[in-house]
Amino acid sequence: MQIADRCVVSFHYSLTDDAGEVIDTSSGRAPLAYLHGVGNIVPGLEAELAGRQVGDAFKVSVSPEQGYGVHHEGLVQQVPRDALAGVDSVEVGMEFHTQGPQGMLAVAVTAVDGETVTIDGNHPLAGKTLNFDIEVIEVRQATDEEAQHGHVHGVGGVEH
Numbered sequence: 338m339q340i341a342d343r344c345v346v347s348f349h350y351s352l353t354d355d356a357g358e359v360i361d362t363s364s365g366r367a368p369l370a371y372l373h374g375v376g377n378i379v380p381g382l383e384a385e386l387a388g389r390q391v392g393d394a395f396k397v398s399v400s401p402e403q404g405y406g407v408h409h410e411g412l413v414q415q416v417p418r419d420a421l422a423g424v425d426s427v428e429v430g431m432e433f434h435t436q437g438p439q440g441m442l443a444v445a446v447t448a449v450d451g452e453t454v455t456i457d458g459n460h461p462l463a464g465k466t467l468n469f470d471i472e473v474i475e476v477r478q479a480t481d482e483e484a485q486h487g488h489v490h491g492v493g494g495v496e497h
């Protein structure tokens with residue numbers, strides 16, 4: 338069966354950045370399952386999976402535009418440490434949610450310099466080229482319920 342809309346696809350992946358550093362991998366875990374055609378995964382990878390079948394293995398480089406988006410400087414802010422009242426010790430790498438212009442925004446602390454804290458609301462992988470190494474493990478037809486919900490049920494998916 339070739340991967341097309343309404344297919345549930347399970348695949349193993351490893352994701353490296355341009356320096357060859359592994360960012361994420363399914364190695365040692367269950368393969369990732371997604372419903373094809375509804376944007377469950379980044380567009381550049383979904384497009385490459387279309388038409389593939391079980392056993393196919395390939396590498397693909399996905400540009401930021403087709404991945405997690407470009408890096409927006411406007412989402413990087415410097416705030417006084419006092420603005421983070423209630424947080425005992427502010428450290429690089431901390432993540433929290435804050436009220437943004439379009440609802441809640443996940444931000445990460447990227448720098449602490451004296452009383453100034455830099456927070457970044459970009460996705461951690463925004464602006465990065467994503468180098469995927471993919472192996473297709475399983476392809477099946479989605480159930481009607483999965484197609485309606487827009488996600489996979491059962492193993493590797495949503496349990497509800």
Ligand code: ZN
Nearest residue numbers: 486488490495
């Ligand atoms: Zn569901």
